[in-house]
Amino acid sequence: MKFRSCLAAVAAAIIACTGDALAQQPIMIKFSHVVALDTPKGKGAEQFKKLAEERTKGRVKIEVYPNSTLYKDGEEMEALQLGSVQMLAPSVAKFGPLGVREFEVFDLPYIFEDFAQLHKVTEGSVGKLLFDKLQTKGIVGLAYWDNGFKDFSANKPLKLPTDAKGMKFRIQSSKVLESEIRALGGIPQVMAFSEVYQALQTGVVDGTENPPSNFYTQKMNEVQKYFTLTEHGVIEYAVIANKKFWDGLPADIRTTLEGAMKDASKYANDIAKEENDKALAAVKATGKTEIIALTPEAKAAWKKQLIPVHKEQEARIGKEVIEGVYKATGFKP
Numbered sequence: 001m002k003f004r005s006c007l008a009a010v011a012a013a014i015i016a017c018t019g020d021a022l023a024q025q026p027i028m029i030k031f032s033h034v035v036a037l038d039t040p041k042g043k044g045a046e047q048f049k050k051l052a053e054e055r056t057k058g059r060v061k062i063e064v065y066p067n068s069t070l071y072k073d074g075e076e077m078e079a080l081q082l083g084s085v086q087m088l089a090p091s092v093a094k095f096g097p098l099g100v101r102e103f104e105v106f107d108l109p110y111i112f113e114d115f116a117q118l119h120k121v122t123e124g125s126v127g128k129l130l131f132d133k134l135q136t137k138g139i140v141g142l143a144y145w146d147n148g149f150k151d152f153s154a155n156k157p158l159k160l161p162t163d164a165k166g167m168k169f170r171i172q173s174s175k176v177l178e179s180e181i182r183a184l185g186g187i188p189q190v191m192a193f194s195e196v197y198q199a200l201q202t203g204v205v206d207g208t209e210n211p212p213s214n215f216y217t218q219k220m221n222e223v224q225k226y227f228t229l230t231e232h233g234v235i236e237y238a239v240i241a242n243k244k245f246w247d248g249l250p251a252d253i254r255t256t257l258e259g260a261m262k263d264a265s266k267y268a269n270d271i272a273k274e275e276n277d278k279a280l281a282a283v284k285a286t287g288k289t290e291i292i293a294l295t296p297e298a299k300a301a302w303k304k305q306l307i308p309v310h311k312e313q314e315a316r317i318g319k320e321v322i323e324g325v326y327k328a329t330g331f332k333p
């Protein structure tokens, strides 16, 4: 009898102990992205991890996978929908293949003059409308993060839009970007970000477009002789999560993570411009890539060539969305 009660006590202790251990298992979040650590997005993701883990006192553990180490762009969206990864921060140019084409409004050439105009959209009704559209795809939009303004690079100097004629350019998976390259008389080629360096090196493509931070941290300056400050578009990110996972979090944890995201977003957006300025200075310092600044006349020529893409892509993006952006920024077509 004594032996039996002793056994029962041991069994109860084991069950209680296992239960406690299970209750204390941290909630794991995999956060995958495709850029280097030393970029606005790379740093933003690390900041979110830090704040989230500190504030949830270890109840949440975030594993950040930078530089396409877990998924390439093109693969990561499906992985998120399947729940193989819980968080991503893709550039908004990558939502078209998912069927949410309205995001491509951000890709329209010269639609934003500066970060202030961009924020009027991300923090306004258009930004919210776009996030609402993700819900039916099983995705929740958490925040918009900035990278910066894109410039064209190539192995020949692109001073005027006509210089791009006949050249092959790597682009992200966006129909608007396809149309942008065609407006220059170039040939667009969609390709994963992780493959761009090699494609430039081997001549599969002649040029590409990037903000300086991506150009420099992917070492593209080693394989591109010229970088023209066209500032013709933006790379903007949507930080997103698997909706089922996010909605299923304990309410207190979700609220804490939302707070961490708010603060990490402020941090990421505050450093974005400076990170790009530093990257441009670093590209200059390597002496491998010549930076071409545009005269006001040359800039006007790029705009004249590219702005017709707005009208051309109106049916795809939706007139209301484009007009919503014009209204927020004051853009006059």
Ligand code: LMR
Pocket (backbone or CB within 6 Å): 034, 035, 073, 090, 091, 147, 172, 192, 193, 214, 235
């Ligand atoms: C690209 O594919 O060029 C960018 O979307 C990469 C990134 O995430 O900044």
